Amino acid sequence: MTLAPFGTRLRHAMDTRGQLCVGIDPHASLLTAWGLGDDLAGLETFSRTVVEALADRVAVLKPQAAFFERFGSRGVAVLERCTAEARAAGALVVMDAKRGDIGSTMAAYAEAFLAEGSPLFSDALTVSPYLGFGSLQPAVDLARANGCGLFALALTSNPEGHEVQRATGADGQSVAQGVLRRLAAENAGAEPLGSFGAVVGATLTEAGADLAINGPLLAPGVGAQGATAADLPRVFGDSVRNVLPSVSRDVLKHGPSVAALREAAQRFVEDVSTVTKL
Numbered sequence: 001m002t003l004a005p006f007g008t009r010l011r012h013a014m015d016t017r018g019q020l021c022v023g024i025d026p027h028a029s030l031l032t033a034w035g036l037g038d039d040l041a042g043l044e045t046f047s048r049t050v051v052e053a054l055a056d057r058v059a060v061l062k063p064q065a066a067f068f069e070r071f072g073s074r075g076v077a078v079l080e081r082c083t084a085e086a087r088a089a090g091a092l093v094v095m096d097a098k099r100g101d102i103g104s105t106m107a108a109y110a111e112a113f114l115a116e117g118s119p120l121f122s123d124a125l126t127v128s129p130y131l132g133f134g135s136l137q138p139a140v141d142l143a144r145a146n147g148c149g150l151f152a153l154a155l156t157s158n159p160e161g162h163e164v165q166r167a168t169g170a171d172g173q174s175v176a177q178g179v180l181r182r183l184a185a186e187n188a189g190a191e192p193l194g195s196f197g198a199v200v201g202a203t204l205t206e207a208g209a210d211l212a213i214n215g216p217l218l219a220p221g222v223g224a225q226g227a228t229a230a231d232l233p234r235v236f237g238d239s240v241r242n243v244l245p246s247v248s249r250d251v252l253k254h255g256p257s258v259a260a261l262r263e264a265a266q267r268f269v270e271d272v273s274t275v276t277k278l
């Protein structure tokens with residue numbers, strides 16, 4: 001099946017369901033808080049419950065691959081089911097695996113997540129451009145061919161990211177600005193929204209970079225890391241309509257009640273809507 005471009009599908013999802021991505025991060029502490037074991041059965045119940053609660057109503061679900069991989073191949077099998085079920089229920093899935101490598105290895109990573117028929121096929125993948133933006137070309141090509149998207153790490157939500165991302169490159173611009181410029185080039189002419197997004201933390205004091213990339217801006221850091229919806233206009237300025245705020249723990253802590261998970265997500269959707277519609 002040929003998918004419409006990811007940017008088009010994401011714009012529609014954000015306009016109809018609201019600008020929110022909920023992360024599926026099965027921390028050991030959350031499994032325990034939900035009364036589950038920190039084991040494979042707990043992982044399966046946790047991820048199934050989140051998908052049941054939210055996949056038919058939030059725009060995007062973002063499984064954090066690391067929390068599944070810690071259980072080895074059987075954890076990855078849970079991730080496969082979770083991804084397929086979330087997509088079947090209507091959510092877009094952004095796989096948070098932060099892949100980045102060179103040449104044929106990058107191509108293999110891209111095939112793992114962005115080739116139709118792959119067990120982990122996702123609507124978009126987070127990628128690291130810090131082996132050089134050009135090293136992501138196999139993923140850019142496959143994403144474009146298959147109606148998928150990428151989110152490249154530009155200005156991450158953690159303070160440690162600054163030493164690399166704010167460093168000045170040979171062209172006198174910050175390294176992050178260079179990543180944003182390359183994303184803008186990939187999105188040139190795309191309507192209503194390009195498919196090649198940036199990760200820009202909602203925790204930043206200010207962006208300090210031009211975020212007008214004609215693509216989505218995935219904004220982790222809302223909730224447990226301290227940012228709120230009220231911070232979004234300050235960080236994202238005129239690009240706030242293209243922001244996809246991402247919350248994991250601050251929604252997930254309301255489980256295992258399906259109703260409570262839904263209420264928590266809905267509160268974030270409404271908070272975000274208040275600031276993006278100004």
Ligand SMILES: O=c1ccn([C@@H]2O[C@H](COP(=O)(O)O)[C@@H](O)[C@H]2O)c(=O)[nH]1
Pocket residue numbers: 023025064096155156157158199201220221222223224225246247248249250
């Ligand atoms: O800059 C980044 C990039 C990715 N993340 C990921 O998002 C979630 C955040 O979880 P919370 O519980 O809402 O803090 C997690 O999977 C991170 O790996 C990020 O936080 N910052």
